[in-house]
Amino acid sequence: MPATESNFKRFVEVGRVVLLKAGPQAGKIAVIAEIIDHNRAIIDGPTTGVPRQSFPYRHLTLIPLRLTKLPRAAGTGAVKKQIEAEGIVEKWEKSSFAQKRAAVEKRRSLTDFQRFVVMVAKKQRTDRVNKAVRAAKKA
Known part of the structure; x- marks a missing residue:
């Protein structure tokens, strides 16, 4: 049987940038540094104020951005270097997704x-x- 193209474009993977939906850092972005199991991953956001921690997938939103050359279980320093080198925070702030979220938050306030x-x-x-x-x- 030939391989069919997937409908999904964003996958849980090391280097995937995620938006936190719950917790004290809700609304901030982080990077998946390591996959623990089918329910949780270790995330790290050294440039956005998100400490390295285990986080359940149900409280994450996968966004289209990802770090290309992040090795598995990379430390906070390596993650920070990659984020700054690829300009992830700037790309996120320019994205329509982030701009819509900011507009909604402004309207709510x-x-x-x-x-x-x-x-x-x-x-x-x-x-x-x-x-x-x-x-x-x-x-």
Whole structure:
């Protein structure tokens, strides 16, 4: 039987960059340094403030970034060197995934009045766009 292409693009592997969903470091990124078993991995985030620790997969989100030349069971120093060499933190901050998360967090932190101001600004923008479209149709 021929090998079929997998639907999955991100795998649990040494060097995979992950987003923490739970715990005191929730929202930060780290790297899988070693795989313990089917439920847990050792993660390390020396540049993002995540200490080296065992972490369950159910509290991780695999993101598309990965370190290419990270050996298995690499220490914190080696992980830090690789992260800085490949510019992982900068790539993460430029990614649409990270930007959407930041926008959602910003929206969640708005007060009632700030949400009102945003609503009024959206209405004004929509009005200007509609007027421009009507003018373009007439011309």
